[in-house]
Amino acid sequence: MKNKVSLKDIAQKVGVSTATVSYVLSKGENSGVSEKVAERVRQVAKELNYQPNQIAKSLKMGKTFSIGLIVADISNPFFAQIARIVEDEAKKKNYTVIFGSSDERAEKSWNLIKFLSNRQVDGFIIAPTEKSEDQIRYLKEEKIPFVLIDRHFPEIPSNFVETKNYESSYKAVKRLIDTGNKNIAMIAYDNSLHHMTERIRGYRDALKEAELERHEQVYKVSYDNIEADMKEAISLMFSKKSRPEAIFIATNSLAVSGLKYTEQLGYKVGKDIAVISFDQGEAFDFFYSPLTFIRQPLFKIAQKATEILIRQINSKKFINARISLEGELIIRKSCQIT
């Protein structure tokens, strides 16, 4: 890269002091310097393509007006939409957002946290992966502001914004029971993250309350092997003597894959089998889709998380914000009473 243009270069060309140039360029309109000089400084800065040294400037201000957002998988519409909303909200307060995906791997998440904190982002919004407890502890110890979304670790007190996972699951399964289903299966990710265990707990409790525990069956799918595991789960489910009348699916990515195999086996969702999914996808919102689902309050999750983070960045004291938001059951053909 060629040498950067300095304040001195501009000062020499305009014939004023470096201090004047600095004053004009940092204060904008209200610099106290005559408008004619200020205009000339700005013009020369533009001609020379002057780039203020952001790192130096940031260190001086102690702030970079940037947020690191670490999601599990940016190609998942749930996270892609959250990312978009965080961006829009952050922009209103002049923050730049940079993203990375952890791909549900603690190692990748740690690399991103290190990379971005070494580059002085002011704080993080993170959907933490399994086994990333140490990373969260690290952020706390280093007093780096952060807010967790979607998941959190109950044993590590920290700010988070999530959907009411237990309650939403319970509500979905209760709907399946109320519409006449008894034999209800669940498909979930095979991990120990809090949001997932809460969704399973909601399913179990809804069955228990209706005295349907005998039908409890949770099929676990590995994040690294969705297609194969799902195919196996669906085949197994439909080959059982007492095949389920309904399926509750724990996430949108599992639902997309699960519905595909259900269809492939020749079963019609909403007719041969009732289905409710946690999470919406663009797919489910589309015109022919019959899927009933729990709508997570995406906008509120992202908006609250951004607001809390920026408040935390600007505050000297630790802010205590643990927010659980209502999920809404959107009823479509897949589990109507017919």
Added chain:
Amino acid sequence: MKNKVSLKDIAQKVGVSTATVSYVLSKGENSGVSEKVAERVRQVAKELNYQPNQIAKSLKMGKTFSIGLIVADISNPFFAQIARIVEDEAKKKNYTVIFGSSDERAEKSWNLIKFLSNRQVDGFIIAPTEKSEDQIRYLKEEKIPFVLIDRHFPEIPSNFVETKNYESSYKAVKRLIDTGNKNIAMIAYDNSLHHMTERIRGYRDALKEAELERHEQVYKVSYDNIEADMKEAISLMFSKKSRPEAIFIATNSLAVSGLKYTEQLGYKVGKDIAVISFDQGEAFDFFYSPLTFIRQPLFKIAQKATEILIRQINSKKFINARISLEGELIIRKSCQIT
């Protein structure tokens, strides 16, 4: 943040020189220092939670093994999937990817480029916005490696990877003509970006070749006002005396919105009106969807762009790579011969 642990801190605690500590921590196993001392240094570094100063380290190596990816909108599945593939490909070569979205605004794109280049990313993959020509010229002048995707500026020679926009559009519209449609409308974004003008040119030429120019009608929708503009375009289209038999839609986001309004007006896609869209969405790949579309070679676009960028980063000379890839017409019910 608390003070960083330095090499000196570790050296003092172990009782060796700073040089020895640096040697052990930078060379790993083959440090030439006795294994016993090396082990002790690593242990103390871990105890003290030593974080090597990435920026200093990077400056020394002249590389940060990081890529900045700037897309138009991360919540658009086209870009979200590209982002995911770039990540996977970059990871194979030990590069970290950080993303930002420009939201189709040149100003936001420029902020991201400045922010990330000030933080020493090694190069960029960019889907450039309208009026960002100067940014591309800047990157060229500064010799910052970059590859454009999806769009490029023909007047500024640079590396790019794109879909064959003209040919793909032509193919789609020809399919509509071959299946008996004469009055074919197009819905496109109201912008001057090369990929968009090429898609429109493909539509026009297909009509011209079939001597159907008299039916040429391109409805333009603004990116900032999709819902309202689309509603107007669709209403206008269906209220015409000679209403179109078919619509060719220029992108997936326009298709999602366009199909919604078509349905709302009570017209069934594939029955009352033939539709082909450029781009797929998760939505279109879903089980009930009847939409015929041009499948862009997402994987190849992302993979090629990453490969070229990393080659460029590692090369002293400028690499010349301008790649246009075939789009595939995926035929579904929306434009079958019935």
